[in-house]
Amino acid sequence: DAAVDPILVVRGLHKHFGGIKAADGVDLEVGRCEIAGLIGPNGSGKSTLFSLVSGTVAPDKGEVRFDGRDIAGQNAYKVARLGLARTFQIPALFDNMTVTENLLAAAAEGHWPGAHERAAETLALLKLEHVADNRASDLSGGQQKLLEFGRVIMRQASLILLDEVTAGVHPNIRKIILEAIAKLRERGVSFLIIEHDMEMVRSVCDRIIVMDSGRVVTSGPFEEIVRNSEVMKTYLGR
Numbered sequence: 001d002a003a004v005d006p007i008l009v010v011r012g013l014h015k016h017f018g019g020i021k022a023a024d025g026v027d028l029e030v031g032r033c034e035i036a037g038l039i040g041p042n043g044s045g046k047s048t049l050f051s052l053v054s055g056t057v058a059p060d061k062g063e064v065r066f067d068g069r070d071i072a073g074q075n076a077y078k079v080a081r082l083g084l085a086r087t088f089q090i091p092a093l094f095d096n097m098t099v100t101e102n103l104l105a106a107a108a109e110g111h112w113p114g115a116h117e118r119a120a121e122t123l124a125l126l127k128l129e130h131v132a133d134n135r136a137s138d139l140s141g142g143q144q145k146l147l148e149f150g151r152v153i154m155r156q157a158s159l160i161l162l163d164e165v166t167a168g169v170h171p172n173i174r175k176i177i178l179e180a181i182a183k184l185r186e187r188g189v190s191f192l193i194i195e196h197d198m199e200m201v202r203s204v205c206d207r208i209i210v211m212d213s214g215r216v217v218t219s220g221p222f223e224e225i226v227r228n229s230e231v232m233k234t235y236l237g238r
């Protein structure tokens, strides 16, 4: 339950880029084993929130508590070691390495024990076995998104932030991603997911968080959110 024992708590988070208030007092929680969807128009600050939480951008002010620890302003490497991992909108892969090597490299940045077994499990979970020895640069765009997700899985995170992993991918790959999210949640992983596809949001997310202009404007179950015409106008860009 997000309200009782959240894995992530964000309070009053601010980040300005010159005159742009990318985060303008963000407040939100993600519960343990929850799959929370983050939606909002382009430029509303969703990816910036991921960067602030995961340590790739330092906040101007505000609180970020992950699993009871204050991580605001900690560097990305340290945050990842604590068990919080993110994907990037544009996959950050090692192009000249194979799929398996990309997975092992992600483990080497964090939890090495059992890495080869985990790589095999991750290849199976994401149905990438048949391209295990292909170079990352030879994968399709959708397969690169799968591999980006696989690299996060290899870090054995307890909270995973996914930034538009299903954008523009084939429905078959979208299905693989959905099933992997559900399986990982059964194993105790929590998710915060930036997603534009409302069908995907409806089918996978327990709760929707809506951002606009650097703030969370509302959150609740999908049906409740789509029934709120003000929110939908905001989401659809007025």
Ligand code: ADP
Binding pocket: 017, 020, 021, 022, 040, 041, 042, 043, 044, 045, 046, 047, 048, 049
């Ligand atoms: P979203 O992911 O919701 O589309 P972003 O978080 O990418 O939104 O961007 C929020 C706002 O912050 C936008 O106006 C964007 O142009 C601006 N922004 C994001 N990152 C930077 C940056 N590194 N430097 C300057 N402006 C930025």
Ligand code: MG
Binding pocket: 046, 047, 048, 089
């Ligand atoms: Mg974005």
